[in-house]
Amino acid sequence: MSSGTGIFGGTFDPIHLGHLRAAEEVREALGLAEVRFVPAATPPHRRSAPPVAPAEDRYRMVQLGIADNPGFRCWDIEVSRAGPSYSIDTVRAARDELGPAARLVLVLGVDAFRDFETWKDHATLLTLCDIAVLTRPPAANLTAENFPLAARKAFRYDPDSDGFVHESGHVLSLQRITSLDISATAIRARVAARRSIRFLVPCAVERYIAEHRLYRQEDGAR
Numbered sequence: 001m002s003s004g005t006g007i008f009g010g011t012f013d014p015i016h017l018g019h020l021r022a023a024e025e026v027r028e029a030l031g032l033a034e035v036r037f038v039p040a041a042t043p044p045h046r047r048s049a050p051p052v053a054p055a056e057d058r059y060r061m062v063q064l065g066i067a068d069n070p071g072f073r074c075w076d077i078e079v080s081r082a083g084p085s086y087s088i089d090t091v092r093a094a095r096d097e098l099g100p101a102a103r104l105v106l107v108l109g110v111d112a113f114r115d116f117e118t119w120k121d122h123a124t125l126l127t128l129c130d131i132a133v134l135t136r137p138p139a140a141n142l143t144a145e146n147f148p149l150a151a152r153k154a155f156r157y158d159p160d161s162d163g164f165v166h167e168s169g170h171v172l173s174l175q176r177i178t179s180l181d182i183s184a185t186a187i188r189a190r191v192a193a194r195r196s197i198r199f200l201v202p203c204a205v206e207r208y209i210a211e212h213r214l215y216r217q218e219d220g221a222r
């Protein structure tokens, strides 16, 4: 039987399929009963680049994105708390709610984990919960270095398409499975450039962004 709770914090500006698939896989792999998505109000480590969409919109998009998945829940603890959102406070609140014996796992991507030592009370945090660090592209990129030696000479790497062009003109590209190279930054840039974000975010989130005119450059969005 599944047991335990994952805490998956982030800006979710907006939530995308990279987040959702990562949370689903970690929930399954660790046998967690639930993963709580926790949108941050003001992430302390992003003061120089604050979230673009208001917290209410980011929270609503998380709700829409997880709506049909019974293993996911959207937790408002950070958006409803004034001031910067510190993971230590969120994990403490979860620990208080669930009790000392409950299995609690903080879930974060490897990019976020790199800054871990700068987090408030990080040493204490390690004593309160397990941590699951998720791999995140572009670590799995296909590069000239890991391309099969025998075939390499016949190909030229094309950085624009992140693919290899064969001397015949055909292109070879890596099809990433599971490892989803999706970022909220790229999604916002696409919206600003009037490009499609379909299949990068859940349909309901795509609709919400369009209806609320989020991330459009003329509105001051980045």
Ligand code: ATP
Pocket (backbone or CB within 6 Å): 009, 010, 011, 012, 013, 017, 018, 019, 022, 107, 108, 109, 110, 111, 112, 134, 135, 136, 137, 180, 181, 182, 183, 184, 185, 186
């Ligand atoms: P931005 O591009 O605005 O920095 P983001 O796409 O990195 O946003 P966040 O809300 O900052 O999204 O990420 C929340 C958490 O999800 C972080 O721990 C991050 O490492 C992880 N994460 C985000 N995108 C992916 C992905 N495609 N695959 C795996 N983990 C991801």
